[in-house]
Amino acid sequence: MALTDEAIDKIKAMIVTGELAPGSRLPKEEVLAEQLGLSRSSLREAVRALTAMRILITRQGDGTYVSSLEPHLLLESLSFAADVSQGQTALQLLQVRRLLEPQATGLAAALLQPDDLTELRHLLDQCRSAATVEEFVAHDIAFHLRIVEAVGNPVLSMLLSVLSTRTQRVRIMRGSRTSHALENAHRDHEEILRALEARDTLLAVSTATTHISAVEQWLAAGLDDNSLGSIDD
Template sequence: MALTDEAMAKIKAMIVAGELAPGSRLPKEDVLARQLGLSRNSLREAVRALTAMRILVSRQGDGTYVSSLEPHLLLETLSFAADVSQGRAALQLLQVRRLLEPQATGLAAALLRPHDLKELRDILDRCRSAATVEDFVAHDIAFHLRIAEAVGNPVLSMLLQVLSTRTQRVRIVRGSRIRDALDSAHQDHEDILRALQTRDALLAVSAATVHITAVEQWLATSRVDDPLRPIDG
């Protein structure tokens, strides 16, 4: 095990054991290095890496602290994996999304209030008038996120965002026959909203599953293109 990895493992072990609680300040560098039997250089590298993972947070002039360790905060660091995923890896991420998002959509059917449904209707209206793929994707993300948020589980909401990021969605749509892909997505969105409006959880699950399966199919035959080109370009 590399020295930096060893240092990271030891700090994480302290957190797991409760020796460093969420929000607590790390001991001074020399004290902690001596306590863990590490060099100060190895400790510094470990702290940098754990800060990038959102496990630790650096406060200018005040030291380094353990973060809140909220699961949705830690999941944010995984979004880069979705951004850069290609081929089989990207498909695997979408497969996990297909396992989770339809169930969340079904749960939302009983939880969305009238003003929530109106907001979803407004999002879809803006989605249809999108001039670029970027605009379409922004509204698409807002639509699905608003549904997931109704479940009231921030971990679920963040995980679904991680599984299908803005960058990934732009790549998928751009790699498809754009107009056909968008027409299909608009129809899928309408089917999902109709199921939510009628409080039909099973239909909502089915509509969301069909939609995400179509996205998987687009990805399977995708090619990278200019994400800022007009939709009809």
């Protein structure tokens, strides 16, 4: 194991055991290096790496602290990875979304209130009237996220928003036959909303699965003809 990796593991262990609690300040560099049996250079590299992961935060002139460790903070790096994902990696992220989001949609069917359903209808109307792909995607994301939020699990909401980011969705839509893809998406959205209005859990799961599977198919087709390499053009 590289010395930096060893240093990272030792600091993580202190956090996991509670020796370093969220929001607590790390001991001075020389003290912590001696405590962990590390060189100061290895410790510095570990701190840089953990800061990039948002596990640690550095306050100029004040020292280094353990972050709040809230899921949304720790998942930010994954969000960037999803934004820049290409090819099979993007497809794999969508496959994970397909495993999670339909079940969340099914749960939401029993939890959404009348005001929530009214808001979802408004979001679909905005999807229909969108003048650009970017505008459509913004309302599309809001629609799906609003459904998942009804489950009341912020970790699930954050994870699903990360798995299919705005940038990724715009790229996929541009890489597909856009008008055809948009019309299919509108149809799928209407079927999802009807299932939610009927409080039909199984139908909500089924319609959400069909919708996300279609997105996978658009992406897979693009991989087959190598069109996704230029979808941002």
